[in-house]
Amino acid sequence: MTVTIKDIAKILNVSHTTVSRALNNSPLISDETKKRILETAKQLNYVPNYSAKSLVQNRSYNIGLFFSTITQVTSPGFFYETVRGVHSVITDNYNLVVNGIDNYKDFQSIDTKRFDGIILMSQSEKDNALVYHALDRHIPIVVLNREIADAGIVNILSADRRGAYHAVTHLIENGHVKIAIIEGEKGFQATTERKEGFLTALIDKQIPIHGDYIVEGNYTMESGYTAMKQLLRTSHPPTAVFSFNDEMAVGAMKAIFEAGLRIPQDISLVGFDDRQFSSYMTPSLTTVRRAISEVGRAGAKKLLSIIDNNDYVGQKVYIDTQFIRRESVGPAPNEQSK
Amino acid sequence: MTVTIKDIAKILNVSHTTVSRALNNSPLISDETKKRILETAKQLNYVPNYSAKSLVQNRSYNIGLFFSTITQVTSPGFFYETVRGVHSVITDNYNLVVNGIDNYKDFQSIDTKRFDGIILMSQSEKDNALVYHALDRHIPIVVLNREIADAGIVNILSADRRGAYHAVTHLIENGHVKIAIIEGEKGFQATTERKEGFLTALIDKQIPIHGDYIVEGNYTMESGYTAMKQLLRTSHPPTAVFSFNDEMAVGAMKAIFEAGLRIPQDISLVGFDDRQFSSYMTPSLTTVRRAISEVGRAGAKKLLSIIDNNDYVGQKVYIDTQFIRRESVGPAPNEQSK
DNA sequence: CTGAAAGCGCTAACAG
């Protein structure tokens, strides 16, 4: 049924080693024989048996793409962009295996034989267990989206802090002083980074920081809605809100409209990430684009090169964000007219 | 370094065959020995080498989840829900391998050794090549989302036609007569099904079908926007629009607002799928929920059972849709007041 | 119920 190396060897009257060499582009073979072998291999539709290869080479041809969770991803867009970015680089001979960390009770089954390398889309320190498990087992691992202080780690990061700084600055330049934030989930590094960008911008521009203007969300639309309602209940509601992602911004929009207020005339709103839907909101959402698929792509490329060249060395790569100016930010309403 | 069956055998002074039997729950072994073996295996953190298993058993422990494309998925939500549904059922010993059909020049590498089974999220007949390739190679395959006439095929389907019928009926019951549709991509089965539901509803209720009210989209927000603009340009714009998915509905909303019209006072709008963002639109979007993750889950369960019991028999399973009534549909404006 | 022997398809020394 299936064609093996031996079959080809028999037909061509060479040893199976020779065939193997030809198939793997070994230098230890004449162009002449190689050509002959490759030709009949193609003719016979030879497909390598990866299980056999794997067994002898002690590897798997599997690339693991891990998320903290797959069951309760907060943003489908985020998930999709990550997979897309990684997938675009993974070549034919690898299997892209998608997984959630929360599916494992322990990491025993994650070993060199199971994964040639791992890409981890990480949010918080909870994922460290996997990172160090991989390092311990000498499985090449690339950590996306969360900086790990350890210099030995390969990190692909989004420059969120700068992006947040930019967004907040834009609000300030529009005359806003009463600027609130809807934070993302506590413990997520993205949350910390974006908050730092926010705080730095306020400090730089000497805008006072107001405790009531800092409300917590968890990156879901629902939480953005709730958070915004809370902000609207304060005695002096903000004139501008920086939501730590677009999903929460959409939730906030709903709360604002329900309160009978207008965007941006009454309240300006800026999001983060730039989701598909953001430009289709009314008004369209000003936001900070984060090229997640780029992060995924860069991570996968790096991982593949590590596997191929067996040269794992810690490294931090930053992918820039991009400020996207749309309609949800306007000049601060002056107190008079209000 | 790694513990093998031989290691355990040596320690316990039994043959490796016996160990293998214990590990695989064979009946040909005494409970006594089995217990002893299992214990030391656990103690030693034994992890089976799947490459070796695969080689001898001529399988891979890979489950392939295929999409028509992964690069240009129209809806991240759709993608995510599918993966989530399938993933929730795939057990530890399988790898969930995600892939796009458009990544393959030919399907040579897709054989029994590479995939124990395939789940195909299918949109159109273009995917048939893969389906028949799998069937030909005796790879168990479950086709989601698109009915294939062939009785030999396992199909998990969403009852889109009924869902669309329900949605349109709801519009009619609200007094609408001038009902337009924004169709999805031509050739997609979902498009055909939803259109049939729409047409049947009109016919049943004796509402005339108007050619100008049938506009084509491709399931993207952008296309919904463009389509709606076109509808608004007609001499007698519709009072209600059924968009074949929520993404296009969002695009349509934007176009409607830009024209200075209100939803639902001037135009009622109903979508399909029920995306995360749909309930956060203002007004919130009335739609038909399609439980994609359920489709994925059911498909994966079925596939696993086929693999385990080696009993591939064609079957069609329908998953019901659910009408979600929100704010984007209102009574038809009467001509007078307009 | 247990063990000995063979072999899955491939790559990797080693020898020529």
Place this chain on the structure above:
DNA sequence: CTGTTAGCGCTTTCAG
């Protein structure tokens, strides 16, 4: 440059 030999870790006959 080519071939011979061995062996990866496991399951599966076949004998006992």
